[in-house]
Amino acid sequence: MKRFLRDNGLSLGFGLMFLAALVGQAFAGQSDFNHRQLAQGGRELSLLQYVTSSDFAVNVAENWQSEYLQFFLYVFATVWLVQRGSPESKPVDEVGLESDEEQRVGRHTTEESPEWAKAGGWRTGVFSRSLGIVMAVIFLLSWFAQSVSGLSVYNAEQIAELQDPVTWGGYVVSGEFWNRTLQNWQSELLAVGSLAVLSVYLRQRGSPESKPVGTSHETTETSG
Amino acid sequence: MSARGVKGDSCPGLTGTRKGNHWGMFRKTLATACGLALLSGAAACSADQRESAASAAASAFSDAIASGDAAAACAALAPETVEAVAASEGESCEASLGAQELPSGAVGEVQVWGDRAQVRTDEDVLFLVELEDGWKVVAAGCEPQGDRPYLCEVGG
Numbered sequence: 001m002k003r004f005l006r007d008n009g010l011s012l013g014f015g016l017m018f019l020a021a022l023v024g025q026a027f028a029g030q031s032d033f034n035h036r037q038l039a040q041g042g043r044e045l046s047l048l049q050y051v052t053s054s055d056f057a058v059n060v061a062e063n064w065q066s067e068y069l070q071f072f073l074y075v076f077a078t079v080w081l082v083q084r085g086s087p088e089s090k091p092v093d094e095v096g097l098e099s100d101e102e103q104r105v106g107r108h109t110t111e112e113s114p115e116w117a118k119a120g121g122w123r124t125g126v127f128s129r130s131l132g133i134v135m136a137v138i139f140l141l142s143w144f145a146q147s148v149s150g151l152s153v154y155n156a157e158q159i160a161e162l163q164d165p166v167t168w169g170g171y172v173v174s175g176e177f178w179n180r181t182l183q184n185w186q187s188e189l190l191a192v193g194s195l196a197v198l199s200v201y202l203r204q205r206g207s208p209e210s211k212p213v214g215t216s217h218e219t220t221e222t223s224g
Numbered sequence: 225m226s227a228r229g230v231k232g233d234s235c236p237g238l239t240g241t242r243k244g245n246h247w248g249m250f251r252k253t254l255a256t257a258c259g260l261a262l263l264s265g266a267a268a269c270s271a272d273q274r275e276s277a278a279s280a281a282a283s284a285f286s287d288a289i290a291s292g293d294a295a296a297a298c299a300a301l302a303p304e305t306v307e308a309v310a311a312s313e314g315e316s317c318e319a320s321l322g323a324q325e326l327p328s329g330a331v332g333e334v335q336v337w338g339d340r341a342q343v344r345t346d347e348d349v350l351f352l353v354e355l356e357d358g359w360k361v362v363a364a365g366c367e368p369q370g371d372r373p374y375l376c377e378v379g380g
Contacts, residue, residue: 041304156338162373
């Protein structure tokens with residue numbers, strides 16, 4: 001049991017923190033929602049009603065989509081973009097998909113290689129891109145969920161202000177939708193870009209996201 | 225998106241028994257997709273029932289106006305609208321509504337979004353809110369003003 005906890009510390013730790021933050025968001029969101037309802041002459045919602053509402057859904061989905069976009073772009077962009085001196089980058093002379101030997105596919109697979117890596121053909125092609133594909137699919141589904149739940153929230157506000165509701169097509173080209181979307185994208189892109197650059201010159205002892213403390217600023221792709 | 229298309233058995237892959245990294249990954253992806261679909265569909269749950277209830281409330285208000293039953297019309301209004309009507313006219317809601325010639329007519333298009341609804345009748349556009357005791361009319365006798373909010377005789 002102790003070993004299981006140690007071996008899965010990252011997934012368990014972040015999973016628990018995620019759940020705690022989501023529960024906290026539910027309580028804070030319900031309080032904020034009910035405050036707005038009082039001001040607009042609407043009825044208050046219980047916690048259960050709130051967590052099944054579009055208001056909660058759009059606030060969850062808009063953050064999910066930006067996070068998965070961030071990691072999809074990071075996984076995909078780091079194939080082609082490098083940063084000299086950054087432990088987040090591979091060596092600057094290895095830009096691209098790399099050789100079969102480096103990627104251990106084709107005749108370079110081993111007994112321990114995953115089945116789809118050994119299979120060849122379309123299965124190896126899909127498996128070779130599976131991390132990026134899954135991240136991109138979750139991003140697109142979250143973004144779609146944001147658009148659907150956001151439409152419901154936006155139209156409820158429109159009617160409360162004695163205005164006509166809009167269609168889904170009208171909503172996804174509206175300032176409301178793109179304001180929600182881009183305010184999340186800009187912060188994610190800034191965080192990724194600044195990590196890549198700051199990790200050239202700064203260190204975090206023991207972290208795989210950092211180079212070893214004594215490594216030179218010029219060294220690329222070394223975790224410590 | 226309607227909740228009618230999002231049922232628990234719409235994710236049959238989750239009960240698969242095959243082993244392997246790719247299958248596990250596929251199942252996780254499918255689980256996430258279904259979770260997000262449920263998240264989106266939850267808000268639309270029982271949309272038809274809520275549309276019917278909003279339509280019935282609008283119809284009751286419109287019928288009361290058509291028959292000159294001011295008491296029934298005031299009973300169909302939201303409390304804040306009743307207060308606003310009484311305050312603006314300086315007399316009771318019943319007396320105020322009885323003196324106005326509000327449009328009425330059969331209920332047509334109904335749109336429900338969250339706890340708000342917009343209902344079009346033959347001659348009017350009504351705005352409703354869902355309260356503890358059901359749907360209530362917030363504004364009636366409304367005329368469009370382009371991109372600006374409707375101008376309403378009651379509750380505007």
